Amino acid sequence: VSAGAASGALVLVVDDDPDILDAICDILEGEGYRVARARHGVEALEALGRERPSLILLDLMMPVMDGLAFAQALRDRETGGGIPIVVISADGNPQKAASVGARGFLAKPFDIEALLAQVASITAAA
């Protein structure tokens, strides 16, 4: 169990695909993390109003508000500033992750261990 998981670090998972959302939350909860979930950027901003997560796992292509617009909105908010983002995308283009200032990029379908390693590394440092 990583330091982040042991301390019950909160991870906000943002993805419009309900099964992807379920699977990632299942993986993280199984490791001891707390999770909040959102189906698009607007829901993610609402979630940020309730509790500040240690990390945001962010899909890019979503309805209502996509990942790029969410990241911009996050930068514009004082409360959201500094929360690390890891982009999780089926796009396969890491340049887009760089464009939102993400700390990491995971191309779907990524390995569960790769996800856990990134989450552990970032939440432990948070």
Next chain:
Amino acid sequence: VGLLYLWLYSRRSGVERVNSVSEQRVIEPPPDHPPSETPTDPDLRSGFLGFVAHEMRNPLSTALWSAELLARLAPEDRGGARGEKLSGMCLRALQRLRILVEDHFLAERLDVGGIPLRPENVPLRDVLDAIAAKARGGAPPVDLSGVAPDVAAWGDRGLIERVLDAAVAMAGRGDARVTVAASLEDGRVSLRVAGAEPAPEALAVPRKGTPSDQTGRALALHMAVRACAALDGSLTVKDGAYVMSLPAGPQGAEGP
């Protein structure tokens, strides 16, 4: 020449099959297929393939992760609630992936004229009854009262089934009530499938950059446009409905 070809073709071993599309005749690339709709331009093609990859990677991810989580469970836990949830998740993802793969490769093969077809008289009500009978969750039943039992199209049954299945699925999005009506005119049968409002540019070549389709039907219309063209027909969007025009079969008209 046609009969000779059919004879020679039937003598070939290892005849290709694609799902239920039967073989007797190799089609040429559809003559009325507008060149602009075929994603051959490198940028358009790249954007299209990026879209396909994106659509497939999401269910592939879910299938892989849920299977791995299932494998990590103790054998005695696999039959429990979490095991059932994971196996259901895996199955849904694979079913979604299957639809995408079938639609993608059928469309690709139609684009290169690589699908052998066997035209026959196809009673449309029979095909639609079978589609309507498929479980659609809590969705309302498909209204087929506008399709007379003797209306038939002339074409490959497997391809017609795929086109109608796609149209009914797309019209039924969001559990919308689907109504189908058929009419005959000048040796052609016109089918109107109404329900959920078609998206703007619903029949355009899909491009990378749109959110995932949760039903696996992201390529359904892309495939159906090509299938209709191969059937010497067309698929259009008109007055908020999907409209297919196909050659009428002998039962419903004079026949081809």
